[in-house]
Amino acid sequence: MFEAAFEALFIVLDPSRILFIFLGILVGITVGFLPGLGGPVGMSLLLPFIFGMDPFTGIALLIGMVAVIHTADTFPSVLIGVPGSSGSQATIMDGYPLAQQGQAARALGAAFISSIIGGVIGAIILFLAIPIGRPLVLAFSSPELFMLAILGLSMVGILAGNSIFKGLSAGALGMLLGSVGGAPATAEYRFTFDWIYLFNGIPLTVLALGLFALPEMIDLLVEKRSVSKGQTVGGNRMQGLKDVIKNKWLVFRSAVMGAFIGFIPGLGGSVVDWISYGVAKQTSKNAENFGKGDIRGVIAPESANNAKEGGTLIPTLMFGIPGSGTTAILLGGLIVLGVEAGPSMLTTDLPITLTIVWTLALANIFGAGICFLLARPISKISTIPAEKLVPFLLIIMMIGAYQSTRHWGDFIIFIVIGLIGWCMKHLDWPRAPLLVGFVLSTSAERYLHLSMSRYGFMWLTHPKVIIIGLITILIIVAGFYMKRVSDRQHKGGMTT
Template sequence: MAATAIEALVTVLDPLRIMYMFFGISVGIIIGFLPGLGGPVGMSILLPFIFGMDPYTGMALLIGMTAIVHTGDTFPSVLLGVPGSSGSQATIMDGYPLAKKGEAARALGAAFFSSIIGGVIGAIVLFLAIPIGRPLMQAFGSPELFMLSILGLSMVGTLAGNSPVRGILAGAIGMLLGTIGGAPGVAEYRYTFDWLYLTNGLPLAVFALGLFALPEMIDLLVKKQSISSTGKLGGSQLQGVKDAIKNKWLIFRSGVMGAVIGFIPGLGGSVVDWISYGTAKQTLKNTENFGKGDIRGVIAPEGANNAKEGGALIPTLLFGIPGSGTTAILLGGLILLGVQAGPNMLEGDLPVTVSIVWTLALANIFGGIVCILLAKQISKISMIQADKLVPFLIIIMMMGAYQSTRHWGDLIFFIVLGLFGWAMKHLDWPRAPLLVGFVLALPSERYLHLSMSRYGFEWLFHPSVLAIGAVIILLLAAGVYMRRISNREMQKGEKS
């Protein structure tokens, strides 16, 4: 294995392949920066370019883009309060408040350094999973996947701050909206009102953009000011990097969590950052500033969402099971390159598999460094006056929303959800639980239906199910305990 790894590294470091990797990294940064596009769009753009390439060069291009798209999407999340993709939603919670305080460069520096480390952790997990991938994959059945969905849903109270009841209600509304469209267990359509557009449910990109992006744009126009209320950039990338190094164990924990959750097909892509953010808020001390501009609220999700790519490649490469839209298109790219995903990736095509590991690690390092170098200049976006910036951004967001299904219903729901999100914001209702409930509604229902139809109620007593249940209880208990400690310390501070 060591000889194969060295051989694959030499192959990846070929100047031509490095050039293609940087081309993929550039596309990834641009795609991540434009709200609503994300990995599937970037992969679709690059796919025609790989015709006639050898597998190593083609993978250098595709993995270069895949690795860095969740680094590039940090720019709009921090600077504009707009989710660049589904993997950067939780970054908004503290990244955007930091930008408002004039610390955009600091937030970006911390985010990009965390992304580099998280991406490398994901690559290491992918490498370690090569020999143990098959038994690892077989250990997860529908009961375990359902419990992991519940783990994600357990975060809604945490994400609600001081209003856990509102958080739970928002999560329930999100789950209700997530049931629109075809039922996973039976041939039925729910809440479609005979409108063909709703048969596949509401698109996630439209939901996230409407809920988080449009309300911020409306408020900026009303206030007639720039995003940064101080009129100064403040902070620096170097300060952000120092913050990340100071919280190195948080990055490591988030990276491992991201890789493990990303490994689960259909679950990790849109919720891994929320689980990491919620876990950090529940288990760290002095979390009263989470959601108001705590740098740890940027570090946790950014360490997880890049590591997720390494985990998502495990079922994609070893079993041909795509965990997301991006990896589904990647499977098509493998076929175009003459490589068949599956057991042969551990045998005849092992050098290609290991080269993907190296490309994933190197692309995260190079791409993260490029983003850190660009952060100071791009941070100046937060100082542009709203009346000059917002019209352009709304056009970009509407184009991103329309890309979901290319149906005029995308634009209608973008506006409707935007107004709904604006009302929630001003009525002090948390929006994050609504999104988490929406994302997890379908997988929760699907895995529960499969578990009940296969095992009845016996699955409740599976050792792995009980273990995940214990983790959920521990996290919830830790959240209550840490909240009490924080409240006690705040009361002591007020008395003194």
């Protein structure tokens, strides 16, 4: 196994393949930097260029792009409060407030160093999972997957802000919006109002852009200021590096969690950053600073986000079960290259699998390193006046929203959700729980239907279901307890 791994390393280090890795990295950085595009768009752009390539070179190009897209999407999340992709939503919670405080370079530096470590850990876990991947994937059936979706929803209480009621209500609204369109388990359409656009549901990209991006753009124009409330960038990349070293165990724990969640088919990469953010907030001391510009709120989701890619590739390569839209297109790319995902990836095609592991690790290091070097000059975007920046960003956002279905309905939903997000922001209603509820609603409904049709109510007695249920209860109880302790400390501070 290790001998084959070193042989694969020499294949990857061929100068021509290193060149294609860097080409993929440049595409990934560009696509990640533009809000709303994301991995599926980048992968679709590259597919026409891999025809005729040998498998190792084509994989260098594709995996080079995949590895860094969730690194580069940190730029818009931190600098303008806009999710670069569905996997960078939680970074906004503390990254954008840091940019407003003039600490953009520090936040970006911490994010990119965390991304390097998370990406390498994800690649290592992918390597270690090769001999044991099959039993790991098959250990989760529909009841366990439903409970994991409920575990993700338990984060709603942690992300609820000052009011648990508002958080739960926002989460319920998110689940309601997630139920629009075709039911995942039955031939039934809900809340479509006979509008064909809604038959496939509300696109995640449009909802995320509208919920977080448009309200910030409106406020910047109204207040006639830049993102940073000061005139300087402030902070520095090396301070971000020191923050990562100080919180090294948080980085490691979040990365392992991200890889684990990534390898579970159907749970979805869109929620991994929220889960890691919620757990970090719940288990950290002085958690009252989360959401106001706490660097730990950047480190946790960024390390988990990049590690997730290694986990997602486990079911993709071994069973042909894509964990995201990006890996679904990757499967098509492998077929174009003459490689079929499945058990053969562990036997006859093992060298290809190992080159994917090495490419993932190297591309994470190179890509995040490039972003780290660019962090300070690019962070100056946060000082550009709103009247110059916002029109350009709105055009980019509209293009990103339109990429979802290429239907004029994308524009309408983008504006409607944006107005809802603006109202929620100014009425002090948390927006993060709405997004978590939306992301998990489809998978929760699908796996609940499958569990009931297969097992009746007997699935509630499965050992793994009980264990996940107990973990969920512990998270909810601990969240309420820590919130009460935080409120008491705050009141005590106000009294003194």
